[in-house]
Amino acid sequence: MSFPHGTLQGTSLIGKQVFSGSQAVIQAIDPATGETLSPAYPGLGKGEVEQACRLAWSAFDTYRETGLEERAGFLETIADEIEALGDELIVRAMAETGLPRARLEGERGRTCGQLRLFASVVRTGEWLDVRIDPALPKRAPMPRVDLRQRHVSLGPVAVFGASNFPLAFSVAGGDTASSLAAGCPVVVKAHSAHPGTSELVGRAVQKAVAHCGLPDGVFSLLFGAGNEVGQALVADPHIQAVGFTGSRAGGTAIMATAQARPQPIPVYAEMSSINPVFLLPEALAARGAEIAEGFVGSLNMGAGQFCTNPGLVIAVKGEALEAFVAAAARAVSGSGAQTMLTPGIHAAYSKGVETLAGAARELARGEVGDGPNLCQTALFRTQAADFLASNALQGEVFGSAALVVECEDLDEARAVAERLEGQLTVTLQMDDTDLGAARTLLPTLERKAGRILVNGWPTGVEVCHAMVHGGPYPATSDSRTTSVGSAAIQRFLRPVCYQNLPEGLLPEALRDDNPCGVTRLMDGRREG
Amino acid sequence: MSFPHGTLQGTSLIGKQVFSGSQAVIQAIDPATGETLSPAYPGLGKGEVEQACRLAWSAFDTYRETGLEERAGFLETIADEIEALGDELIVRAMAETGLPRARLEGERGRTCGQLRLFASVVRTGEWLDVRIDPALPKRAPMPRVDLRQRHVSLGPVAVFGASNFPLAFSVAGGDTASSLAAGCPVVVKAHSAHPGTSELVGRAVQKAVAHCGLPDGVFSLLFGAGNEVGQALVADPHIQAVGFTGSRAGGTAIMATAQARPQPIPVYAEMSSINPVFLLPEALAARGAEIAEGFVGSLNMGAGQFCTNPGLVIAVKGEALEAFVAAAARAVSGSGAQTMLTPGIHAAYSKGVETLAGAARELARGEVGDGPNLCQTALFRTQAADFLASNALQGEVFGSAALVVECEDLDEARAVAERLEGQLTVTLQMDDTDLGAARTLLPTLERKAGRILVNGWPTGVEVCHAMVHGGPYPATSDSRTTSVGSAAIQRFLRPVCYQNLPEGLLPEALRDDNPCGVTRLMDGRREG
Incomplete structure (x- = not known):
């Protein structure tokens, strides 16, 4: 050795x-x-x-x-x-x-x-x-x-x-x-x-x-x-x-x-999560090109090998969406090839992209690059009606690959949201005037995802107290x-009740004098 | 109709x-x-x-x-x-x-x-x-x-x-x-x-x-x-x-x-739970008859049709145990027959008692009574060595039926504790001088049960904040x-994280001004 x-x-x-x-x-x-x-x-x-x-x-x-x-x-x-x-x-x-x-x-x-x-x-x-x-x-x-x-x-x-x-x-x-x-x-x-x-x-x-x-x-x-x-x-x-x-x-x-x-x-x-991004109408109209740039940046981060990689974009059809799509396609075309983690992951990525290519329309691919195991960013497009009728279009492709879903109207966007499997994250790109649309979507999104973001990208996961990196199945096995x-x-704890234990047998944290100095629920009231 | x-x-x-x-x-x-x-x-x-x-x-x-x-x-x-x-x-x-x-x-x-x-x-x-x-x-x-x-x-x-x-x-x-x-x-x-x-x-x-x-x-x-x-x-x-x-x-x-x-x-x-009761030596010697009376009272409560019915008693052999057993047998013999909830439950009870009778020694049965679906309290006895070798002796018999397990010493009592399946409750009958023995048992009991009681009986389940009516499998499907x-x-909640939401989209409970008046973890510190 x-x-x-x-x-x-x-x-x-x-x-x-x-x-x-x-x-x-x-x-x-x-x-x-x-x-x-x-x-x-x-x-x-x-x-x-x-x-x-x-x-x-x-x-x-x-x-x-x-x-x-x-x-x-x-x-x-x-x-x-x-x-x-x-x-x-x-x-x-x-x-x-x-x-x-x-x-x-x-x-x-x-x-x-x-x-x-x-x-x-x-x-x-x-x-x-x-x-x-x-x-x-x-x-x-x-x-x-x-x-x-x-x-x-x-x-x-x-x-x-x-x-x-x-x-x-x-x-x-x-x-x-x-x-x-x-x-x-x-x-x-x-x-x-x-x-x-x-x-x-x-x-x-x-x-x-x-x-x-x-x-x-x-x-x-x-x-x-x-x-x-x-x-x-x-x-x-x-x-x-x-x-x-x-x-x-x-x-x-x-x-x-x-x-x-x-x-x-x-x-x-x-x-498994495809981390949908909803582009609400006013935001899309006001700053579609900027959103496209942020989106492709998030899509390409770490060759897309993040659980929170944004793999799905949902928006209502129209000029603003076309402008976004054109800008995103340009950014994807200019994306440099990145080495993926393993030959196995690269092979699975290639297969996943092939499946998408068979079911949706290709908008752009990134640079081919030179070397083994390279991720060539991929962007596809489909109609909401097709997305709603397909399970394959919801499959996670691990790596930089995304699908834009074009909806007839906001009602159809909401139908797409309802059709989603459980997700780690859902993102809203929205402006003040999109508030009404966002409120209409929110109840559905809360049922679908562990984290809801506004005007950011899901690929950053802050390690803090309020973070939820979880979500309904199949994002995780346990949404709780x-x-x-x-x-x-x-996740690794369970409650035990101690009834009438003498002081000498009681775990330290439960003693009257609170030697561990922990917060306690005393007779239902929060203390300390 | x-x-x-x-x-x-x-x-x-x-x-x-x-x-x-x-x-x-x-x-x-x-x-x-x-x-x-x-x-x-x-x-x-x-x-x-x-x-x-x-x-x-x-x-x-x-x-x-x-x-x-x-x-x-x-x-x-x-x-x-x-x-x-x-x-x-x-x-x-x-x-x-x-x-x-x-x-x-x-x-x-x-x-x-x-x-x-x-x-x-x-x-x-x-x-x-x-x-x-x-x-x-x-x-x-x-x-x-x-x-x-x-x-x-x-x-x-x-x-x-x-x-x-x-x-x-x-x-x-x-x-x-x-x-x-x-x-x-x-x-x-x-x-x-x-x-x-x-x-x-x-x-x-x-x-x-x-x-x-x-x-x-x-x-x-x-x-x-x-x-x-x-x-x-x-x-x-x-x-x-x-x-x-x-x-x-x-x-x-x-x-x-x-x-x-x-x-x-x-x-x-x-x-499923048989709610073991450990009789520690000093308590057993000092107040065996009193404990026997409390035990049979708990055993007979509601014809034993409680999830927390005490179906197993564990103690070290000796005179004190014999005195307890004699007193318990007397109390069981004098127990009036009680109507069980359904013919099906009565039939299952009779079958369970038969199984125990085939694997352990009968100490006493309660009164036969007159009428259908009557529970005739049953008390059995076995050696720890036999209990340790058997799964059948751990099966729950829903109704007033209990098994006394006689141990050679406290080490064997602890081995019996280790052999137990998950339980809703475990009870210790103990006096001050039993504290050392109780401390030795406690880590095992904490791994086995959702609630640990001292000098009480498990059949009362207080509805309060500190109660745990749960425990490791098969007491429940989810010990958490x-x-x-x-x-x-x-049990019926899951967390959702809201990232960068505008005030107008934020759920009320999360707003800065805390209109719901709830306690909050602010940057990791408990507040309110």
């Missing part, structure tokens, strides 16, 4: 130990050159998956009762350790993904910022949702006993790294950060597209676990070609929830496995949650 | 209309006499189920945007209308269930109190979980746009009435109250054991809808023999969530149907929630 990239060893991490599997090998490919990157990562077998899950289980009762400060410190240590990887992480991630340096440096900042946000969330203790209903011994006809509630950790979580954010949605990304924040050990199935990046980050987390003196089962990182490791992970009885970002086929397979277990478990799969932002912690 | 019980008509209610189905008929049986009660309730067909769901859908956008005060007033009006039914409701419920008057009057009080509690919950607006992250236009390297979050209603909810609480877990019970509080229209599938009670309450809700000027699709009540109506309801594309209390077989069938839909939906099924208490409203 060679070590051409610094410290990489090509191994899985089970707790503090390294494991070299004996199954089929994963090897990264530099998508810009087609070159295979060392080292090779032999896949694990079922026995090792079970071992990692058992270890996570053994760490669970200790880890879930770490104090707020201790757990927050651990999350911050992970961020520090990732930063300490320095440029080796960026260089390796560039080679494995074809993404440019600036993007990856930004993503590293986001990843570490996210870990630190969850540290601050842990410290507030809001997530404990402490509720105290004091005893009412004199209540008639029946006295009330003392009842207290807090949230506890669900259990070990299986996290699947995503291809398109090798840092922010991967080994130490949002699912891992929110699981660890919730007190849940994590077993990560590394994405096969960036194993070296995964190993580097995995070792950083491993170091943080050791540095903080936590049980080593708090974190493991598994490699495996194909679906066996992932399926075994989801089926393992010690795993209590799943975080996944990826394709609809992958997400629904995981949902099926999770439901078929003797004990079904929650799956948080973020899967978000995978980005501080509310993501709630 | 005869009208022997006042206003009963034997019809389903679809919005403001009455429907007489043409499918197989349901007819209540007085379990105390075996007598069939009029009127007959013809079952609906699929077309009528679809009609009810479509009507609920048509009411959804209007109902979900009712103001806090308007929605709270509606819930209170339902309570008023139920009370206005007067004694007719109690008399009919007695005849249909065999439950005594005092119990049903208490349950009516609980049902109306629950509706009024949810009215107060709606008014606070806590459930909106308003979060505002204001714009940071000067932030570097990237400005932040204005982001706001609220929770919105999931959509029409299918509610299945339960047999054992003909008021509190039925037509206008907890699932209905919390769905309506969350802004979700409700389509109830009436339980076939108490159709007349269901019709009376259904008409009370129908009146409240009309009185409050709400769209009539907000509420429908469907009758149907067999599973067809229920399955069609869960499969209907307009239904967005399910509330169910009943058997494990029924709940898992609903889960399967909900997952097989093109768009899977959340199911809140409360199913509760079906009793104010937090039950959260």
Whole structure:
């Protein structure tokens, strides 16, 4: 085994130990050159998956009762350790993904910022949702006993790294950060597209676990070609929830496995979205060319390999729409070819564009470029009547490809909105005088999407408290949650009620004197 | 069709209309006499189920945007209308269930109190979980746009009435109250054991809808023999969530149907629990006889037909346990026979007791009694080693039947705890000197149950803010929630983020001036 990239060893991490599997090998490919990157990562077998899950289980009762400060410190240590990887992480991630340096440096900042946000969330203790209903011994006809509630950790979580954010949605990304924040050990199935990046980050987390003196089962990182490791992970009885970002086929397979277990478990799969953009009439007339420029910029961002890539534009027919279409087509024609993440993603993109080409009219393609795995931006057009009659036109094409849907009038635009599947985002381009039209659309859009934007583009996802990166199926498997932002912690918690417990047995967060200093619902009234 | 019980008509209610189905008929049986009660309730067909769901859908956008005060007033009006039914409701419920008057009057009080509690919950607006992250236009390297979050209603909810609480877990019970509080229209599938009670309450809700000027699709009540109506309801594309209390077989069938839909939906099924009671050594030695009396009282309550009925007692062997067992056996032997809810439940109870008798040693049976459908309290005993080796001994027997598990020591008691399936409740009988043993058990119990009680009995479920009537599978299908208490409203909500919306488009609850007067998370800090 060679070590051409610094410290990489090509191994899985089970707790503090390294494991070299004996199954089929994963090897990264530099998508810009087609070159295979060392080292090779032999896949694990079922026995090792079970071992990692058992270890996570053994760490669970200790880890879930770490104090707020201790757990927050651990999350911050992970961020520090990732930063300490320095440029080796960026260089390796560039080679494995074809993404440019600036993007990856930004993503590293986001990843570490996210870990630190969850540290601050842990410290507030809001997530404990402490509720105290004091005893009412004199209540008639029946006295009330003392009842207290807090949230506890669900259990070990299986996290699947995503291809398109090798840092922010991967080994130490949002699912891992929110699981660890919730007190849940994590077993990560590394994405096969960036194993070296995964190993580097995995070792950083491993170091943080050791540095903080936590049980080593708090974190493991598994490699495996194909679906066996992932399926075994989801089926393992010690795993209590799943975080996944990826394709609809992958997400629904995981949902099926999770439901078929003797004990079904929650799956948080973020899967498929075409992120419709409605161009309302006045905005379209007033600034169609400017909107076209913003739209194509968002469409091309990261070669369109964002869950929030705007793949659908809906507008009412007329001169203003024609002007927009002409400007968007010009911008698309001038779009440079960009390297996609993997040969597989490039192949799926090409197939998706072909399907669109068969069902809609091509308006423009971007530059062809020179090299392997290039995304050639694509813009298509169709009539609302055809869109309403077709499921194929709603399929997600992962990469820079979009479809403009021309409507007869606003009523038809609303019918298109009603016809949509669940989405991560819906965008309105509107001016003040479009307010009436926007109000008419809003109830439908609220039923369809997790986030509604006005006069922006969906490709930026702020990591904050109010963010919802979620939405009705098939955008996600569970519309009641978000995978980005501080509310993501709630996915990995469940409530427990403690009735009449003596002070000495009561969890610290529930004690009368509130030693954790958390906000509480006292007899239904918010306090502190 | 005869009208022997006042206003009963034997019809389903679809919005403001009455429907007489043409499918197989349901007819209540007085379990105390075996007598069939009029009127007959013809079952609906699929077309009528679809009609009810479509009507609920048509009411959804209007109902979900009712103001806090308007929605709270509606819930209170339902309570008023139920009370206005007067004694007719109690008399009919007695005849249909065999439950005594005092119990049903208490349950009516609980049902109306629950509706009024949810009215107060709606008014606070806590459930909106308003979060505002204001714009940071000067932030570097990237400005932040204005982001706001609220929770919105999931959509029409299918509610299945339960047999054992003909008021509190039925037509206008907890699932209905919390769905309506969350802004979700409700389509109830009436339980076939108490159709007349269901019709009376259904008409009370129908009146409240009309009185409050709400769209009539907000509420429908469907009758149907067999599973067809229920399955069609869960499969209907307009239904967005399910509330169910009943058997494990029924709940898992609903889960399967909900997952097989093109768009899977959340199911809140409360199913199966044997509610273990741990007798810790010092408490057992100090007050074994008293504990035995409390235990058998709880075991016999409502003929044991409670989800929280204590069906399992775990203790360490020795003199104190023998004294407890003797006292419990005496109390069981003296237990009067009680009429069970339905012939079907009685038959299932008899079969469950037979299974226990085949796998454990019988300690005592209660009085035989005279009449049909009588529950003859049953107490069994086994060794921990046998319990650990058996799945059958963990099966729920719905009715007054319990099993005492004798352990070698506290370690074995903990092993029994680890072997348990998910539970609604776990109870500890303990004295101060048992604190160490209790602390050792607690982490396991927290993983197993939704509610942990000390020195009480699980059969009372307080409707309050801190209550958790839930727990890991198979106690429920979704351990992240509760079906009793104010937090039950959260089951029917999902978050939506609004990015950069103009004031005129922003939902009222998210406006800067906070016209709804709700608590808000402002930039991560709790406010108001």
